Structures are given as structure tokens and as C-alpha cells.
Amino acid sequence: MSDVFDRVREANPIKDIDRYAEVVAGLDEQLHGISWRERMMDDKPRVVGLEPGPAPSRRRWWIAAAAAVIVVAAAGIGFALGSSDGERADAVATTTPVTTTPMTTAGTQAPVTTMGEALTPLEVGELFMERWAAADFDGVEALIDQAATSRCYDCPDTTIWPWSSAKYRGIEERTMGLAYIGGSNTQYSCAAVNAMVTCSLRIDSRFEPNDPGVYQGSLERVDIFTVVDGLITHLDFELWPDYEGIFSVSIADYEQWLADVHPDEHDELFFLGTLLVNDRGQRDTHRSLVSEWAAGLGR
Amino acid sequence: MYRSFPSSARDYFDAMYARHYRHILAYCGRRLPSAEALDAVSDTFLVAWRRLDDVPPGPAERPWLYGVARRVVANHHRSATRRRQLVERVAGDGKSVLEAVDAQVLRAEADQEVIAALDRLGEVDREIVLLRLWEELTHLEIAEIVGMSDVAVRKRLSRARRRLQRLLQVDSEPEEVPGE
Numbered sequence: 001m002s003d004v005f006d007r008v009r010e011a012n013p014i015k016d017i018d019r020y021a022e023v024v025a026g027l028d029e030q031l032h033g034i035s036w037r038e039r040m041m042d043d044k045p046r047v048v049g050l051e052p053g054p055a056p057s058r059r060r061w062w063i064a065a066a067a068a069v070i071v072v073a074a075a076g077i078g079f080a081l082g083s084s085d086g087e088r089a090d091a092v093a094t095t096t097p098v099t100t101t102p103m104t105t106a107g108t109q110a111p112v113t114t115m116g117e118a119l120t121p122l123e124v125g126e127l128f129m130e131r132w133a134a135a136d137f138d139g140v141e142a143l144i145d146q147a148a149t150s151r152c153y154d155c156p157d158t159t160i161w162p163w164s165s166a167k168y169r170g171i172e173e174r175t176m177g178l179a180y181i182g183g184s185n186t187q188y189s190c191a192a193v194n195a196m197v198t199c200s201l202r203i204d205s206r207f208e209p210n211d212p213g214v215y216q217g218s219l220e221r222v223d224i225f226t227v228v229d230g231l232i233t234h235l236d237f238e239l240w241p242d243y244e245g246i247f248s249v250s251i252a253d254y255e256q257w258l259a260d261v262h263p264d265e266h267d268e269l270f271f272l273g274t275l276l277v278n279d280r281g282q283r284d285t286h287r288s289l290v291s292e293w294a295a296g297l298g299r
Numbered sequence: 300m301y302r303s304f305p306s307s308a309r310d311y312f313d314a315m316y317a318r319h320y321r322h323i324l325a326y327c328g329r330r331l332p333s334a335e336a337l338d339a340v341s342d343t344f345l346v347a348w349r350r351l352d353d354v355p356p357g358p359a360e361r362p363w364l365y366g367v368a369r370r371v372v373a374n375h376h377r378s379a380t381r382r383r384q385l386v387e388r389v390a391g392d393g394k395s396v397l398e399a400v401d402a403q404v405l406r407a408e409a410d411q412e413v414i415a416a417l418d419r420l421g422e423v424d425r426e427i428v429l430l431r432l433w434e435e436l437t438h439l440e441i442a443e444i445v446g447m448s449d450v451a452v453r454k455r456l457s458r459a460r461r462r463l464q465r466l467l468q469v470d471s472e473p474e475e476v477p478g479e
Contacts, residue, residue, distance in 0.1 A: 004463045005432055008417065011410040012433045017325040024324060024333050252370045256446055272422055 118230030125190040125197030125225050128232065133186055135280040145231040160235055197225040251275055257293045265289065312348055319361050320344075322434070323368050329433055330372050339375050343368040362440040369426065369444060416466040424459045427452055 014020045119127065124143055131139035141162060150160045190199040201221045226234035255275070258266040269276055269286060277283045323343055327336035346367045347354060355363050417425050423445060430441045438456075442449040 004460060004467055005428075007410065007413050007467065008428060008432045008463070011413040011417075012329065014325045014328050014433075017321045020328055021321045021324050024328065024337060259446070 120192070121195050121197045121225070121227035122190055122192035124227045124230060124232060125192065125199050125223070128223070128225065129188045129190065129199050129201065133188075135277065135283040137279060143232055144235075145228070145233045148231070148233050148235065150234070151236045160232075195227050197227055199223045199225070254290060254293055257296075258289060261293075262289065308351055312344075312351060315347065315354070315360060316344055319364050322361060323364055326365060326368050326434055327372055329429070331375055335375050339368065339371045342371045342375075346371070358440075359443065362436065362443040365430070365434065365436070365440075366444045412467065416463050419466060420459055420462060424455050424462075427455050428459045428463075431456060 128140060128143050131137075131143070144161050146161045148160050150158050185204045186201065188199055188201040190197055192198075199222070201223065203219045203221075221237060224236040225232050255266070255270050258269065265285070269282065269289070275286070277286065320340070324336060324340050327339040327343070330336075331339055343364060347364060353363075354360060417428065420428065427441055427445060430436045430444060431438075436444070438449040438452045442452045445452070
């Protein structure tokens, strides 16, 4: 008879760490070779309608290329469809990234119509970004169709309404949490082709309590909205990872401090390691506590 | 701290990397596909390099790295799409390396029941069990990584064992975990 912990030991997928390291080394070389060749083949970004951010990034071309491919593809589809109707696809783009630094804009529950007419897809995409930056989650939810879906990897599409419980939002909070609340620079720009809006978001963490570099990093995201009659009916996103681990490390450090110093608040503001920002009040509480934490670190 | 060493920070870092690379790679490889594990290891050591002053000396060094890797892996779980797409393209570039790596990890599929049971534990309890049984760390080292006392770690291990026994319907008396 075996102990249950013996069964767990037997389920260890990597028992021989030396052999594993040896085999993985070959994979590492091969992946590096492919990445290098791809960069050589496609060195210049194909930007359509998206302004690059002011701080160049090594990976910025990925966002531009992705957005460009989507916009060009959508334009092609739109052109084809439009041709059959004798119309031309409308391509619209913002030309100036909107900077929300610091993010103190008071969010408002703006109507999703203007003078009784549904907002354009581009306006909806921009409003989504504005309201998200202002922690105006009621305002965000007002832009989303109740049957709206979001792509889910390795699973069926998931619903994103109500926004408060959307999986998409949970991902945002965990990956961008401290950047979002800790005094970072957030910029976005949007482009639209017919019903499809592509918004590129970049967050530069400027949270530097005491040691330059410790919490400094950037994170990028592309949202792709489908907008019908002024409401978002589908939302895809690509998250360019926190390669340096800065955002996750800083959130974890903040959570540890909160658990030690303000355990009651910790239980309200974190759930199983996930930073909670359910409304503007909770965001402001985070910001206040982050300031207190940062002041302590700076001593 | 590296400043207490006569060698340069770079030398200290290189030595630290050599000491712990395989362990951190295995930790990440047990939790992520191999290609993503490589990214996670790079991220972990990049954080270590940037925070070299914070790395505790001696035996606490590896638990500190595990703590960073734990956070990095959590982040990779959420944002590994691009890397995954790259790996899929490896298939067109020659499958031999991927197949060799997969062969290393496929053994875990022989016991999906255990993996499924582990998935039903709470996140922290699961991590404690795996740090103990897969990474073979002591209670004190685990306590350092997850940010709780060693007594709490022991209690959680005991609780997790009972839960796993129920989930897997093991009818034997549990053996003492070495070190408990």
C-alpha cells in the first residue's frame, strides 16, 4: 500500500533535472534561431493607423504588426463586402495616443449614444480605454453588450458581461495591478475599420520607491473590439508579457507588506494573490496604501 | 549579499546561476511547457540580477529564487500565448528537439488522476505540497517562499494530505513525510 504523497512524488514530471536541462538546452537554441530569422525577415513595423508610443520598445513592432495585419485584413474584408454593396470600407484611426498620467480623471457614466445616435466603433473603443483608465467600471460595462464574448485560449469563448466577474478583467488586474494603481504612465491609441476597433495600450511602470530599476518595466496589450450599434459584442486581446517579471514581483511585494501591516485591508483588497479593483473607491484605497508602502521603502 | 564576496557582482551572479539554474529550470518545467519554462527561468534570473542586493546569502539563496520563480510562473500562465505560437512553428522547423523535451514531461500523463487531485487543492496548499515533494525543500525553506511560518506550512501539508487521500481514496495509513 502506498501513501498518497508517494503517488504525488511519482507524478513528478521531471525527476532527473540534469537530463531535463540537457534536453531543454537544445530547444532553447532552436527557438532563438527561429526568433532571429523572423526578425530578419520582418524588421520594419507595418503600422496602419497606430501611433507608436514615445518610448521605443524592442517588442513594440509586434503590436504594430499585429494591429496592422488586423486592420489591413479587416479593410480587405470590408472592401470586398463594401464593393458588393457599392460602398467603400471606412478606415478611421486616432493619430495621437492619449496620455492619462496621473490617472485622476473622474470617470463618468456617459451615455453610449450621442444625440440619440449610437457611438461609432472608434468612439466606443476609445471610451472603453478612457473609462478603464479612470476605473469607471460601470461606464465600461455600459459599453458592453450583455451577450458579448471574449476569446478564451484552450476553452470556448467566455462571456464578458457582467464586467465585474469577467475573466478578462481578472487577467488585467493580476498582470497590470500595480502599474494601474501605482503611479504609472498609461497610453493608448485606437484605429477602426468598420465594426472592428484595435486599441494598443502601453503601461510604463514608473513606480520607483527607492531603488531605480527594481520595479521599472513595461507591459503592452492590444484589444480588438467588435462593435455593433454602439455596443461591444466581442473582445479579443493579446497581452505582451511582463518579460522582466516586474509587475508580478511588485504586486507580490505589495501584497506581502499589506498582509503584514494592514491584514484587514489585505483581505479586502486581495483574493488568493489577485489584486482586487472593483470600483474607483477600491482603486483609491490601493493608491493610498501603495503610497504608504513606497514611503516605507524609501526610508 | 554579493558585496561581501571578493569577486565582482557579475562573478557572484554567474556562480549563483550555475548553482541554481537546473533547479529553477526543473521548477518552471514542472509547471509550464518546456519552451515557456525557458522564458520563466530567464525572467527569474533577470529579476535576481536586478535585485542582487536583496538576494540572501547562503542556504536562503535558492528559496529566494524559488520565490521569484513562483511569481514569474504565475505570470507566464497568464501571458504565454506568443511563445506558444512560436513553439507551434517549431514543428515546421524540425520536431526532434520538441519531441525529446516532451518525452521528458510525458511521464506525468501516466498519473493524471494525481494531477487532477492536486488541481483541486487550494493554490497555496498545492504549491506547498509540490515544493515539498517535487522540489524536496524543507519546511523552513517553503515557509520562506510562501511567506508563512514553518508551523503553518506543516499544518497545510497535513491538511493537503488528508484532502488528497479523500480525493484519491487511498486507504492506507499515511507515512511520515521525511523531515516532518
